[in-house]
Amino acid sequence: MVRxxxxxxxxxxxxxxxTIMSQYRVTIILDSLPxxxxxxxxxxxxxxxxxQWNPGSDKxxxxxxxxxxxxxxxxxxxxxxxxxxxxWDEVETNKDGSDRPNREITISGDTVLHCLVxxxxxxGSPRPTTANRHVKILxxxxxxxxxxxxxxxxxxxxxxxxQLKKTYPVIYMHDGQNVFDQSTSFAGEWGVDEAxxxxxxxxxxxxxxxxxxxxxxxxxYNCIDHTQxxxxxxxxxxAFIALTLKxxxxxxxxxxxxxxxTIIAGSSMGGLISFYALTAFPNIxxxxxxxxxxxxxxxxxxxxxxxxxVKNKKIFFYYGGKETNQIRLPTERIVAAVKKLSKNKVxxxxxxxxxxxxxxxxxAFPVFYREIMKN
Numbered sequence: 001m002v003r004x005x006x007x008x009x010x011x012x013x014x015x016x017x018x019t020i021m022s023q024y025r026v027t028i029i030l031d032s033l034p035x036x037x038x039x040x041x042x043x044x045x046x047x048x049x050x051x052q053w054n055p056g057s058d059k060x061x062x063x064x065x066x067x068x069x070x071x072x073x074x075x076x077x078x079x080x081x082x083x084x085x086x087x088w089d090e091v092e093t094n095k096d097g098s099d100r101p102n103r104e105i106t107i108s109g110d111t112v113l114h115c116l117v118x119x120x121x122x123x124g125s126p127r128p129t130t131a132n133r134h135v136k137i138l139x140x141x142x143x144x145x146x147x148x149x150x151x152x153x154x155x156x157x158x159x160x161x162x163q164l165k166k167t168y169p170v171i172y173m174h175d176g177q178n179v180f181d182q183s184t185s186f187a188g189e190w191g192v193d194e195a196x197x198x199x200x201x202x203x204x205x206x207x208x209x210x211x212x213x214x215x216x217x218x219x220x221y222n223c224i225d226h227t228q229x230x231x232x233x234x235x236x237x238x239a240f241i242a243l244t245l246k247x248x249x250x251x252x253x254x255x256x257x258x259x260x261x262t263i264i265a266g267s268s269m270g271g272l273i274s275f276y277a278l279t280a281f282p283n284i285x286x287x288x289x290x291x292x293x294x295x296x297x298x299x300x301x302x303x304x305x306x307x308x309x310v311k312n313k314k315i316f317f318y319y320g321g322k323e324t325n326q327i328r329l330p331t332e333r334i335v336a337a338v339k340k341l342s343k344n345k346v347x348x349x350x351x352x353x354x355x356x357x358x359x360x361x362x363x364a365f366p367v368f369y370r371e372i373m374k375n
Contacts, residue, residue: 022076025110030068030083032116044117048081048102049324049356050074052218052229052297053268056086077325078106080356083117088186093119099188102357104322127183132193134158135180138208145244146236147220152211153245154180156193157253158204167254169205169261169373171289172241174221174270176209178358188358195365203373205263208249210241212270221269222297223276229297238277242284258286263372265289267361272297275334278310287314289368291361292323295330313344316372318364320354327356347371 028046044062047055050072054060062068062083080102083092094100095118105113134156141150154176158168173192178185180193192207213220216233223234241264250257264274264285271293277285315338319331335348349367354360 023073024076024107026072026074026105026107027112028062028070028072029112029114030062030117031114033068034117034119042085044068045084045086046070046072046081047084049079049326050081052294054218055084055088055091074107075325076107078104078322079324080104082187083115085120089121091121091186092117093121095119097121099182099185101359102187102355104355121186129181129183130189130191131181131183132197134197135193142245144237144240146239147213147216147233149213149216151213152176154207154209154211155249155253156180156196156207156209158196158200158206160204161206161254165254167256169203169263170246170249170253170255171205171207171263171265172246173207173209173264174212174266174273176211179207179209185358188362190358190362190365192365195362195369199366199369203369205369205373206249206253206255208245210245218269218297221266221273221294223273223280224298226297234273234276235280238273238280241277242281246284259283260286263287263289265291265368267291267293267358268356269294269297275315278313278315282310282313286312287316287372289316289318289372291318291364291368292320292327292356293317293331293334294327295334296326298330310342310344314372315344315346316368317346317348318354318361318368319350320356320360321350321352322354323356 030044045056046060046062047053051057051060060070062070082100082102084090092100097119105111136155138153138155140152142153143150173179178187179190182189196207218229219231219233220237221234222229222232225232246262249255262285264277265288266274271290272295274288275290275293278288317331317335319328335346338344338346349364351360351364354364
């Protein structure tokens, strides 16, 4: 893993023109499904980097001909995807029911791809928990007044918490289903609890993880209205964390409440909203972990400037070398702009073997934690 450090001066980030890439016709054929089921009875969908991982988009439903198939127009380069039956509760798995890695295809021309699906995750089927004894469910339905919704909230308390009169930094993380527990994840977990059991021996911290809102995820994690996803709810979501959840955590746990010890982190769309938090609530969040951020969702042509006033922050960026250009190229543009215009402390870490998945972010989390906790 290569680590590159950029001292930066930051006032406003301007967007750069996107690279124009060729489009190709990609035909995907399912040669086999579990129990020879018909997609006319149990519809099958494709979700991936090309449709923002929407598991049940009508435009991505496989059509039953002689064999189920779909024809897509996709950009050249690497694309990753999975098959679902309309939700992440019914995503494809390995034969033994374990999580299946993302499928990958590198597109350089018109392509026909043949695939097999061996098994489906069964909706509602219990899986053994992997969250360790330091993880608790704070609330299964914590009220979000800004959005008029409820959400499950997780909390990790380090070894020895409460035994001494000691206060701790707090990291707020998105997509809480995937942070601690394999049984609630749809694509594997970050294993933050296991990582923290080691990391916290040196610099302990509290981790608070907020489940994503399912069908509301794209709106809640976006900071700017989007032509495809609709009205952004990112500022309301961040207001919930900054003005409702954080005060609750500070009132009930031994926290360091200052800006320098309030950290926000997430991946993909969670990375995007973590970046936006630094400007939306600059007096609340002092540091951010931005893993494989979805900067493509910013509608750059309509929003040539979208971030103002990030100052005196510490920002950790990560992306994997095996991620798509849709992730890597905008991240490089943003980091270059931040490097040029800001006085913040910024780290960019890349992993040549890293992919857009929890396994890669799990590997990068200790690097992020050690870097973000440095003085």
